[in-house]
Amino acid sequence: MSAAPVAPRLAELLAPLAGGELPVRIRAWDGSTAGPAGVPVVHLRSPQALRRMLWHPGELGAAQAYVAGELAVDGDLADGLRHLWAQVRGRGLTAVRPSPRLLAQAARLAREWDVLGAPPAMPSTQIAVTGRLHSMRRDKAVIHHHYDLSNAFYALVLDAHLAYSCAYVTGADLDGGETSTYSLEDAQRDKLDLVCRKLGLDAGPGMRLLDVGCGWGSLTLHAAQAYGASVTGITISQQQKAFIEQRVRERGLQDRVTVRLQDYREIADPPYDAVASLEMGEHVGERNYPTYAATLARCVRADGRVLIQQMSRSGRRNRGGGPFIEAFIAPDMTMRPVGETVNHLESAGLEVRDVHALREHYAWTVRAWQARFDRNRERILDLVGAEVVRVWELYLAGGLLSFEQGRMGVDQILAVRRGDGPSPLPPVRPTGWSVPYS
Numbered sequence: 036m037s038a039a040p041v042a043p044r045l046a047e048l049l050a051p052l053a054g055g056e057l058p059v060r061i062r063a064w065d066g067s068t069a070g071p072a073g074v075p076v077v078h079l080r081s082p083q084a085l086r087r088m089l090w091h092p093g094e095l096g097a098a099q100a101y102v103a104g105e106l107a108v109d110g111d112l113a114d115g116l117r118h119l120w121a122q123v124r125g126r127g128l129t130a131v132r133p134s135p136r137l138l139a140q141a142a143r144l145a146r147e148w149d150v151l152g153a154p155p156a157m158p159s160t161q162i163a164v165t166g167r168l169h170s171m172r173r174d175k176a177v178i179h180h181h182y183d184l185s186n187a188f189y190a191l192v193l194d195a196h197l198a199y200s201c202a203y204v205t206g207a208d209l210d211g212g213e214t215s216t217y218s219l220e221d222a223q224r225d226k227l228d229l230v231c232r233k234l235g236l237d238a239g240p241g242m243r244l245l246d247v248g249c250g251w252g253s254l255t256l257h258a259a260q261a262y263g264a265s266v267t268g269i270t271i272s273q274q275q276k277a278f279i280e281q282r283v284r285e286r287g288l289q290d291r292v293t294v295r296l297q298d299y300r301e302i303a304d305p306p307y308d309a310v311a312s313l314e315m316g317e318h319v320g321e322r323n324y325p326t327y328a329a330t331l332a333r334c335v336r337a338d339g340r341v342l343i344q345q346m347s348r349s350g351r352r353n354r355g356g357g358p359f360i361e362a363f364i365a366p367d368m369t370m371r372p373v374g375e376t377v378n379h380l381e382s383a384g385l386e387v388r389d390v391h392a393l394r395e396h397y398a399w400t401v402r403a404w405q406a407r408f409d410r411n412r413e414r415i416l417d418l419v420g421a422e423v424v425r426v427w428e429l430y431l432a433g434g435l436l437s438f439e440q441g442r443m444g445v446d447q448i449l450a451v452r453r454g455d456g457p458s459p460l461p462p463v464r465p466t467g468w469s470v471p472y473s
Contacts, residue, residue, distance in 0.1 A: 040067030248315025
């Protein structure tokens, strides 16, 4: 006599936790299905998925199962997660706890389905970091895991500038995507121009700019080429450094650009006329942020400008981005409400003059990255393998929803190193710094 189908029994078990009908339809490894029609379909391809979720209930176990290929979602992943998140919040399920009777029933099914036992090995793409939190050695290992994945990979996902940060969209609908006349390259160029103007590089060539955490050099190269700045970029990624130096040679910018393999704590040649740091401050950690802020202040001349572009997160929960991000992308990242970051900068001796919220611009940017990822999926698969592809599917979908729904934000914070007397910044906010609402 064959065993009873898995999916209906699992649906019956989960119904009390779901507050009634399941928010998704389940297709189990035995081919059985259960749940309402017209909702996302979740495939449990192996009992191993349930074992992972028993050992790591919630986001991490489900993410591990997805990355390992033991769990899949029909259709667009972001749409599926959007639906599930709306159901969880709408039904107030975040605080639901199983009863003793339900736990006993779950234990019986777990034995029957052979999902008890030792925890499964974590996916190979999950980061296992060691050493003292935010030591230079550990920070370098964390950056290597994510940013040194492959320059060729990032070239298939990002724009031609290889800008791995929020764009600034001036020529497209923020609720839409790229158009035939306005691309991600255009939006990233507009962001780079915005940063250079805020830093005052448009006053004339020859200004000295320090780019802290320069990535693949999008700002470093643009400031040198378009504004005639003399730029020093620092990174702790060997692949990024090699990439920038190749572009420097191709563009004949050897007299304007220097790239160093260097931690921000090792900078010893201030002062610069201006300092920028785009989406690097999230990686320095809460305890080290005062040191980071003090470094930015120390490295700029009196009355010089500092611009930080940085992600934020409201409240006190999941400041590292949540279990998936902390396990697979950036285990030591810290985000906080933007006001707390402003306090750190002012404590370091900087006067904050402008805070520019760009959250909707990041949702647009992530949609553009997703479109490139989808277009280049087969090439990416050949380059990095199926497990990395699934990590990035989840990463992009989750990031999109976080910015769309306001759980994360991103801001450009413009500050000056305080001197005596009036600020050197214009007293009226220039129109070129404004968000284009039309």
